[in-house]
Amino acid sequence: xxxxxxxxxHGSRREASNDEVRELARMLASRLDLSFSRVDAxxxxxxxxxxxxAVDEAVAAGATQVVLYPYFLAAGRHVAEDIxxxxxxxxxxxxxxxxxxxxxxxxxxxxxxLLINELSA
Amino acid sequence: xxxxxxxxxHGSRREASNDEVRELARMLASRLDLSFSRVDAxxxxxxxxxxxxAVDEAVAAGATQVVLYPYFLAAGRHVAEDIxxxxxxxxxxxxxxxxxxxxxxxxxxxxxxLLINELSA
Numbered sequence: 001x002x003x004x005x006x007x008x009x010h011g012s013r014r015e016a017s018n019d020e021v022r023e024l025a026r027m028l029a030s031r032l033d034l035s036f037s038r039v040d041a042x043x044x045x046x047x048x049x050x051x052x053x054a055v056d057e058a059v060a061a062g063a064t065q066v067v068l069y070p071y072f073l074a075a076g077r078h079v080a081e082d083i084x085x086x087x088x089x090x091x092x093x094x095x096x097x098x099x100x101x102x103x104x105x106x107x108x109x110x111x112x113x114l115l116i117n118e119l120s121a
Numbered sequence: 122x123x124x125x126x127x128x129x130x131h132g133s134r135r136e137a138s139n140d141e142v143r144e145l146a147r148m149l150a151s152r153l154d155l156s157f158s159r160v161d162a163x164x165x166x167x168x169x170x171x172x173x174x175a176v177d178e179a180v181a182a183g184a185t186q187v188v189l190y191p192y193f194l195a196a197g198r199h200v201a202e203d204i205x206x207x208x209x210x211x212x213x214x215x216x217x218x219x220x221x222x223x224x225x226x227x228x229x230x231x232x233x234x235l236l237i238n239e240l241s242a
Contacts, residue, residue, distance in 0.1 A: 005240065012197035020195045020227065027233055028240065035241050050197075069240060071194060073140045075135035105194070106214065107143065110241055112229050115145075116152050118223075119190060 003065045004058035005036040008051055008083060011043035012070070018047045021071065037063070044078055051083070058099050064092075066097060070104035071077045079104045124186045126157040126175035129172055129204060131193070132164035139168045142192065158184070165199055172204070176211040180218050187218060188213075191225035200225045 007028065009021040021041045029039035038061065042054035049057065051068070054114060058066050072079045087101045105111065128149065131143040142162045150160035159182065163175035170178065172189070180189050189208060193200045208222045226232065 009195065010197075012195065014197045015202060016201075017195040017197040024233070025238075028236060031233075031237050032240055035122050044188060052239065067240075069236075073192060073194060074133065074138040076128065076138040077132075080137075100155075102239075105239075110235050110238065112145070112152075113234055114150055114229065115149060115190075115226075116230065118226075118229055119149065119153055119188075120156050 001064050002033065002062045003038045003067065004061070004063035005032065005039040005067045006042045006051065006058065007039065007056050008042055008044070008070045008072075010070055010078060011046035011064065013046055018043065022069075031114070036067070042068075044082060051086045051091060052093075055094065055099065059094050065096060065100060066104060067100045069102045072104045073106035075104060075106070122157065122185050123158045123183045125182070125184035126153065126160040126189065127175050127179065127187045127192065128160065129162045129163055129189055129191045129193075131199060132167035133167065134167055136168070139164065145192075148171045149187070151229060157188070165187075173214075176215065176220065179212060180215050186221060188221045188223060190223045193225045194227040196225060196227065224229060 007025050010075050012018055025041040040050045040054055042049050053068055070079050083121055091099050126220055128146050146160045146162040161171050162177050163172045176187055191200050191204055212220050
């Protein structure tokens with residue numbers, strides 16, 4: 001089984017912001033190399049690759065499982081509606097691939113502990 | 122010295138998303154009560170209170186220091202330009218109050234460790 005991880009972000013008109021997400025994907029790739037063969041950033045809008053493009057690329061590279069991690073803090077329309085619709089579309093296009101949409105970052109109970117640490121300092 | 126903390130978020134058309142940020146502020150208020158007399162959410166757009174309104178309210182309630190924490194993952198235009206401009210405006214309006222803009226969440230080195238934990242599970 002070849003597993004690919006996609007970090008899903010909104011995308012910005014400010015390219016330095018998109019590069020931050022790409023750099024995060026690179027750092028995660030080096031730290032998660034036992035769990036994932038590849039880790040890439042993918043974007044909802046304003047830059048590329050789009051989520052559709054990134055899923056297609058991972059599958060073309062041989063991925064049999066693609067894990068999608070929404071790098072979002074709150075469940076706005078993007079997390080609640082747009083991303084699930086894109087995932088449905090990707091699953092239709094790649095019925096033999098396990099496409100696994102994880103809970104978004106903001107839903108993580110560990111996040112509040114991080115905030116407490118940052119803010120009580 | 123009375124310290125107030127504002128959690129700055131983007132704001133969404135989806136009210137459940139704004140409520141998530143407000144709920145986060147309430148959780149932080151109960152956990153950070155030794156550091157801050159009040160913790161509130163404030164928004165850039167699409168909902169209220171705005172950051173200007175929330176700063177004015179904290180000052181009216183007696184805050185002598187207002188800590189602003191950008192609850193954002195990447196330094197897009199909102200973090201890089203819009204929030205600093207609002208902070209300048211608030212400082213001009215309240216020259217006797219210490220208005221302290223913290224680094225945004227995405228800049229925290231602890232965040233990558235949280236992601237590693239979430240994603241290697």
